[in-house]
Ligand SMILES: Nc1ncnc2c1ncn2[C@@H]1O[C@H](COP(=O)(O)OP(=O)(O)OP(=O)(O)O)[C@@H](O)[C@H]1O
């Protein structure tokens with residue numbers, strides 16, 4: 001399902017007030033990804049939703065943890081692929097493996113543990129000529145790291161993806177509060193849950209029974225994905241394709257439909273139910289293609305909370321103009 005209109009014209013409110021209750025009525029649990037933490041989190045009580053913060057659901061194992069630290073430490077000043085960086089990566093991975101065996105439970109403790117163990121082990125793997133340079137760079141960049149990133153490297157107390165999905169099924173609505181983190185961590189948290197449901201559908205052939213609400217969709221699957229967005233875009237595309245057979249409705253919400261401001265074409269092609277309100281001027285042509293019988297100037301004059309509804313879920317063969325009230329939700 002796709003919901004599109006210019007900023008401030010009621011997309012998130014429509015999803016909160018109408019789409020989530022509808023999905024609940026249809027028997028689905030709902031997982032909402034709240035990019036800024038201010039569209040759904042403040043309404044958690046009214047939605048009877050459980051809020052989980054990004055760090056409560058994200059755990060990076062030793063290998064991805066080492067890659068993550070290196071990325072955050074900007075390669076410790078080395079060029080990527082260099083022998084010194086490879087040595088450092090191998091040591092970091094080993095140390096993170098030991099840390100997970102040692103069941104370290106606080107991020108401060110983990111940080112201190114990694115720093116001292118890496119310093120102890122570097123002399124065993126780095127050529128003497130480069131040792132002091134390597135140690136100096138490691139210390140300098142490591143100490144500049146945001147202490148919070150170590151929260152993502154601790155397994156203890158984390159909700160596993162399976163538990164989050166079960167929680168949504170049992171309790172109804174789970175909001176993932178992504179606020180306060182960089183886009184990269186937000187997308188990683190999304191991928192953690194997405195990979196689990198992908199595995200459930202594609203490998204186990206199990207029904208999911210939970211809907212994903214992806215607000216601010218261009219952050220996850222833009223027209224031209226970059227970096228981690230390439231992974232999230234591919235993932236959303238395959239979730240949409242598999243989700244039809246395995247009970248995983250996907251709701252994407254975006255200000256733009258096409259081009260620079262829009263969502264990725266591969267994801268757009270998978271949308272079969274549309275809600276289109278007043279659109280961005282750059283989307284006039286796309287809106288005209290999608291709504292051939294609708295006067296485009298009239299569409300552009302629609303007030304907040306008005307959408308044209310059409311596609312598989314719409315009972316009418318022509319788009320229906322609908323509006324909704326935000327009272328009581
Ligand atoms: N049906 C409605 N009736 C009256 N007011 C509404 C309605 N829908 C939304 N609003 C109000 O319009 C404002 C913007 O709504 P909302 O945040 O849902 O828009 P949005 O399209 O998601 O915006 P953004 O692109 O910034 O995410 C809010 O203050 C909301 O209360």
Ligand SMILES: [Mg+2]
Pocket residue numbers: 011012013039215
């Ligand atoms: Mg919004």
